[in-house]
Amino acid sequence: MTNCLYCNTPLSRHEQFAGTICGNWRCREKFLENQLAGYRREAAQALDLAQAETFPIAVVPYWEPKLVPLAPEDRQLLADFLHGLIVSEFSEGVSSELMLDSSQPDSPDMTAQLGLVCAVCQGFCCFHGAANNAFLDHKTLMRFVTEKQGLELCEVVSIYLDYLPKEHCHNACLYQGEQGCVLPREMRADICNNYQCGGLRTARERFATSADNRAFVVVRHDHKILRSAFINGPSILHYPPKA
Numbered sequence: 001m002t003n004c005l006y007c008n009t010p011l012s013r014h015e016q017f018a019g020t021i022c023g024n025w026r027c028r029e030k031f032l033e034n035q036l037a038g039y040r041r042e043a044a045q046a047l048d049l050a051q052a053e054t055f056p057i058a059v060v061p062y063w064e065p066k067l068v069p070l071a072p073e074d075r076q077l078l079a080d081f082l083h084g085l086i087v088s089e090f091s092e093g094v095s096s097e098l099m100l101d102s103s104q105p106d107s108p109d110m111t112a113q114l115g116l117v118c119a120v121c122q123g124f125c126c127f128h129g130a131a132n133n134a135f136l137d138h139k140t141l142m143r144f145v146t147e148k149q150g151l152e153l154c155e156v157v158s159i160y161l162d163y164l165p166k167e168h169c170h171n172a173c174l175y176q177g178e179q180g181c182v183l184p185r186e187m188r189a190d191i192c193n194n195y196q197c198g199g200l201r202t203a204r205e206r207f208a209t210s211a212d213n214r215a216f217v218v219v220r221h222d223h224k225i226l227r228s229a230f231i232n233g234p235s236i237l238h239y240p241p242k243a
């Protein structure tokens with residue numbers, strides 16, 4: 001009989017077939033922690049980086065964006081949607097479950113550090129922008145108009161359309177270009193400026209409490225680690241190294 005590596009409980013036939021741990025979430029969590037720490041050690045050795053354990057692990061979602069040309073019909077659909085917004089006094093906006101955070105704006109340094117984490121992920125959360133018209137709503141357009149003195153609401157649609165990139169990430173928000181979002185921050189919906197996945201929150205906590213601005217960002221999908229990067233202040237070291 002085989003027992004669980006962590007709690008020593010006898011494993012069922014199914015658990016034995018799947019590996020060396022039982023189905024208890026604590027054992028699964030421990031297994032994942034050890035797997036991630038082992039991967040961090042391996043990556044640090046391969047990159048000749050000392051003190052791997054000083055880089056806290058932040059797991060982010062998998063996303064492999066592919067650029068496609070902006071289709072005229074997609075542009076037209078967005079134009080129709082924006083025209084609809086400016087004539088509506090009220091818009092429902094985004095589902096509250098996606099509005100995870102609405103804290104104060106970050107300092108430029110913090111924004112830059114968090115941008116490095118999102119760059120490793122390559123913008124998974126902007127995938128949701130496809131089905132939500134970049135999360136734009138009446139309130140966002142009004143805020144933009146109010147901040148830009150002299151701008152008329154009727155001019156807003158063409159300004160937003162002018163920012164569309166020639167190529168965007170397939171199946172994602174039309175504003176997700178090769179280097180990420182092409183909309184200036186003041187034109188983005190609140191959720192775009194405030195959303196944080198779990199991995200980004202982990203990294204933020206570290207950046208907020210430590211001057212070294214370190215993190216080990218891991219892209220994990222379907223129980224497998226696919227790629228990673230050490231963030232060390234403004235520098236970033238990918239593992240496996242990028243071609």
Ligand code: SF4
Nearest residue numbers: 118121123124125197
């Ligand atoms: S918030 Fe999370 S999911 Fe979104 S781009 Fe950043 S790391 Fe990726």
Ligand code: SF4
Nearest residue numbers: 126129173176181192
């Ligand atoms: S507007 Fe920008 S930040 Fe918002 S979903 Fe689209 S690409 Fe992402």
